[in-house]
Amino acid sequence: MERIQGRNPVMEAIKAEREIDSITIAKGAEGSIKKIVGMAKDRGILIKYADKKKLDEMCESTNHQGVVAIVSEYGYYELDELMEYCNNQEGSPFLIVLDGITDPHNLGAIIRTVDAVGAHGVIIPKRRSVGITPVVVKSSAGAVEHVPVCRVSNIVNAIKELKEHGLWIAALDMDGDSVYRSNMTGPIALVLGSEGKGISRLVKENCDFAVKLPMEGKVSSLNASVAGGVIMYEVLRQRTLKEG
CATH class of the missing domain: 3.30.1330.30 (Ribosomal protein L30/S12)
Known part of the structure; x- marks a missing residue:
């Protein structure tokens, strides 16, 4: 329990x-x-x-x-269960893949935003990552009860499987193109890296393209949950315009 x-x-x-x-x-x-x-x-x-x-x-x-x-203990989804869930929802699949988020407050905040934008689920690794803890639940304001979370042994293999299901994989990376000039509609998985190191090399190599947020100020980066939140809302904005 x-x-x-x-x-x-x-x-x-x-x-x-x-x-x-x-x-x-x-x-x-x-x-x-x-x-x-x-x-x-x-x-x-x-x-x-x-x-x-x-x-x-x-x-x-x-x-x-x-x-x-x-x-009861939190019930994680298997990847095939998550894809079945996506296929039963309205709109194209929209998933968030987290490559090594270790701060429970960040994970909770990301899951809260996932629920807010209507994304379909979150994928996290079993190792070197925080799972669903009481702090994560509290930080998500209870959103974990409504957002499927899948734990996988290997993020790269999970990305390859998502591609087989027709999803495009977008990495949030400073070397990417501006998200505001990128097409974020259609079936997509957004990959966010860890708080300190970002996305690992192998994960980045297996993504289809990379996007970034323009940084006009003196600070060169944003908190993982903040950056992820801005990107997720841009995906929602583009999807809303396309459907409208």
């Missing part, structure tokens, strides 16, 4: 019908806690009440907003 902390993440877990063993609520907690209690009761989920200190101990932090849920 795993822990989910925070009001929005717990609420989204209930909405998504995640298997929830119990929800512990801090005594005296108010506001949206009442809505969570109501939703939990409707699903027959066990509700416990405890002192805030107990919740602090459960989470090893005080950032739980007065609610902690004990849930």
Whole structure:
């Protein structure tokens, strides 16, 4: 079993019908806690009440907003399951491939944006990358409950398989062309590199093309989740214009 902390993440877990063993609520907690209690009761989920200190101990932090849920382990998708999911959705497949994101806050923020732009899922490596942790769930504001996440043994092999399914693979790289002059419509997977090193050489060599964000200021790079968010919204903008 795993822990989910925070009001929005717990609420989204209930909405998504995640298997929830119990929800512990801090005594005296108010506001949206009442809505969570109501939703939990409707699903027959066990509700416990405890002192805030107990919740602090459960989470090893005080950032739980007065609610902690004990849930089943996160269910990762296999790559073929993710492609089947994409094929059952409206529009061309739109996936995000993460080559070594290690900061859970970045992964959570990226997944939150993936949900916001209507992308179909995220692919992460099993090694040298953060998985779905309580911090990721909290940082995503619960979006992990609605975004398929696939863990693969080898990113390069996954990219090759995506190509077989007809996707174009675009790397976010400073040596690429401006994303604003690139065609980002159609079936596409956007590859984002790690916070410090960017995309690995082998992964980059297996991408079809590279795009970048114009940098007009003094700083030469953006945080991975920020850059990814801007690119994802450009994909959404181009798709919306094409469909309109």
